[in-house]
Amino acid sequence: MRRRGVSAGGLDTLVDPAGGPEEAASPVVAPVAPVRLQTEFTFQLPRGYVDEDGTVHRDGSMRLATARDELAPLVDLRVKQNPAYLSIVLLSLVITRLGTITQVRAEVVERLFASDLAFLQDLYRRINAEGHTLAEVTCPACESVFEVDLAGGRPGES
Template identity: 35%
Template sequence: MNRPRSIEFELPFGFEDEEGNIHRQGRLRIPTQKDLTVVLKIYGDVQNPAYLETLMLVRILESLGNIELDADNRQQIVESLPLPDIEYLNSIYQKLLSGHSAGPASAPTGSKRE
């Protein structure tokens, strides 16, 4: 059985770019030991577990809307997301760590921006 190497998601609120476009759909890949090693090598011993998870999200975010992600903008975009979006991505990250990837993930009902 082939397991997916990434998971699609839809953020509750999304990232608003400079033109006012909201980007909510994206993809996270399964984290690797190398991701953790690189984060710890660059940032040292991160004392705040929540910030470590945010840094890991920066590493494993493959796509968000039609934004061209690169090393220069990826961290700024993740750190600019509303906290409910970060919490939502962290829940997906935890599922990926535990080996659960039940297909596309949608935002919790009632949490979308109107």
């Protein structure tokens, strides 16, 4: 029969009457898989950005905004002169790709069609203010697992 005791160093030990003290077994903790946060979202513009060569760019990606992204436009002179310009500067910071364009500047965003700008503003709001609205569900009839957008459409769509 083993009894629990305290060793001279203050550590718990198990005392085996037949032998000497044994170290107490520490609980086994299973490793936890890290949770992956989706930080980049792909999109397809309703109309598309038309560059100087006439190429239409519709597919792109937008990353989650940081606190710095939200604060940086506030010191931009264009935003100070016209507060409505804030969304243009902000979107240019978080859009990581638009077609083959990998450096999306404010000048590109301001040349978007109004419907594409509204689409991107909505996408920004949904991924940054509300988070994602996807839920994994299982069909009760066939037991297939799939995702459903609880907001009713793809991010950025109305």
